[in-house]
Amino acid sequence: MMLFSDLLNGQKILPIIQTSSVEEGVQIAKAMQEGGLNLVEVVLRSEASLAALSAIKDQVPGLLVGAGTVTDSDVLQQAIDAGADFIVTPAISTRLLDALSCCKIPVLPGVSNTADILLAKEFGFTQMKFFPANLSGGAAFIKGVATVFPTISFCPTGGINAENRQDYLALNNVLAVGGTWVCQPQWLENKQWQHISQACKEANS
Numbered sequence: 001m002m003l004f005s006d007l008l009n010g011q012k013i014l015p016i017i018q019t020s021s022v023e024e025g026v027q028i029a030k031a032m033q034e035g036g037l038n039l040v041e042v043v044l045r046s047e048a049s050l051a052a053l054s055a056i057k058d059q060v061p062g063l064l065v066g067a068g069t070v071t072d073s074d075v076l077q078q079a080i081d082a083g084a085d086f087i088v089t090p091a092i093s094t095r096l097l098d099a100l101s102c103c104k105i106p107v108l109p110g111v112s113n114t115a116d117i118l119l120a121k122e123f124g125f126t127q128m129k130f131f132p133a134n135l136s137g138g139a140a141f142i143k144g145v146a147t148v149f150p151t152i153s154f155c156p157t158g159g160i161n162a163e164n165r166q167d168y169l170a171l172n173n174v175l176a177v178g179g180t181w182v183c184q185p186q187w188l189e190n191k192q193w194q195h196i197s198q199a200c201k202e203a204n205s
């Protein structure tokens, strides 16, 4: 099975696109690609997000686009139908893990504690989202579980920013860090797409 890490191609951050408009979603994705990124995540938290994901796939060639905030098998299917290149979930249940296990694209199931990690591991997953990273023990937690779960790697998200991203990236069991800090709401309000590109460039350096 293909893994999330196979898509990263050296990219250190997983920028999150949170939008309520298809057009804005495409603009954000273009700005992120302009900032040197090849992989982004669209979180499915608005009416427009699935359509935004599809539009990004159509209008931003070369960009790999994941679907985030997938919490059940219906949304999972919709994300796959919309063309998602990978799937991210904020949390897990046995029902969701059952559905995720059948996926032909890479999946990052969301975990926040050792019981979650063990459960996701039992379903065959070795790469996981750690969420909400800042509230669940931060980089210290990920460092702390490295010897207990030596085969598991993480993409932490939640509270990650320009200041603390290196604390996570310095760890061997961190694949990349995710978050919204590279796409600030005020930049969207003012259509300052170049700020997004610049933040992505800096975050991935």
Ligand code: 3PG
Binding pocket: 016, 043, 068, 090, 131, 157, 158, 159, 160, 178, 179, 180, 181
């Ligand atoms: C996520 O879905 O991973 C979070 O919403 C990202 O959290 P952040 O906004 O703190 O980066």
